[in-house]
Amino acid sequence: MPNSKPTPVTMDAVYTAPGYLFRRMQQIAVALFIEECKAFDLTPVQYAALVAISTHPGIDATRLSAVIAFDRSTLGNVIERLQAKEYIVRKPAAEDKRVKLLYLTKAGAAVLGDIMPSVDKAQARMLQPLKPGDRKTLLSLLTQLVDLNNEASRVPLRAEDALEHLGRSG
Amino acid sequence: MPNSKPTPVTMDAVYTAPGYLFRRMQQIAVALFIEECKAFDLTPVQYAALVAISTHPGIDATRLSAVIAFDRSTLGNVIERLQAKEYIVRKPAAEDKRVKLLYLTKAGAAVLGDIMPSVDKAQARMLQPLKPGDRKTLLSLLTQLVDLNNEASRVPLRAEDALEHLGRSG
DNA sequence: GCCATATTGTCAGTATACTGTCAATTAAAT
């Protein structure tokens, strides 16, 4: 045995791990979103939920969680907060007493229209430090990776689920 | 005004936003870490903290938060849990009554050595779906982006802060 | 129609994260 010493642990075990880098970028992305959108009192998660409800009026919570890939448990609280801010309303479904359907209010539609430029600014800022070509490359690889790893998270994205609610009385 | 209609909102406003993609990848990264490391009862955050304490024995909580770029408030709870698992100990500093210095226990060093292969497996799995060349490209761009956006988060990474504790009695 | 199964929303429990605040303590200014 020429060398039986254990490999010394360095911080590179953390700094070069993709998981650590994704965590950092998520922190940075949220910070930039909050900073650019501080006039609107909406978090990134609440924004995504609003967009999905706007795109799929009358969707229910379970479908919504599949469409934006957020945990159903978590989403309950998000919906409560959006309701408290009077950006959405919940109406019980006619043919299924378990289900509550989600709709944007006028105020919700208004805030969604108003916040868009700030959201775009935040999204642009987080890629800003890269050269334009690199931005495209990163976005492309990131999109592929999220798609190819879709099943790995607890709540895989099921965009097509959004259409199911159209069969309801919605 | 040739067209005064508002732009219709689609889910692309969410799906193509880098912030959303980073959130998804973070969810996926944590899920894969937990799955690969379920035998060890360590979260990604706890793992990073253990590595940092191993690399910088006698570091204090504030320095630790700078070294792994975690919020100081959050880190308090993380340290408590690592202490409860008896992977670290806290000793009051001699020359500064406010400070508590952090050290790995034997059990902490052992679990860190044992968990490494599983951590590596998890990190490899999350990039696995990409071609090897694309993995390198993504990792390179991600590393650059995190570095260039360092100041944007509440707790920027300050790797050099780790050296300050060497001036203590530690 | 009845029973096993699945779905829906909800909740309790744990673990990150960030904001803001605080007391104790130390360092800096003068």
Added chain:
DNA sequence: ATTTAATTGACAGTATACTGACAATATGGC
């Protein structure tokens, strides 16, 4: 030396996230 400012660890409050469980309700096989 005394006032001022900064640092440290802690805490309360809010907001994601995930696990596992639950009652109410629907649905399927038979």
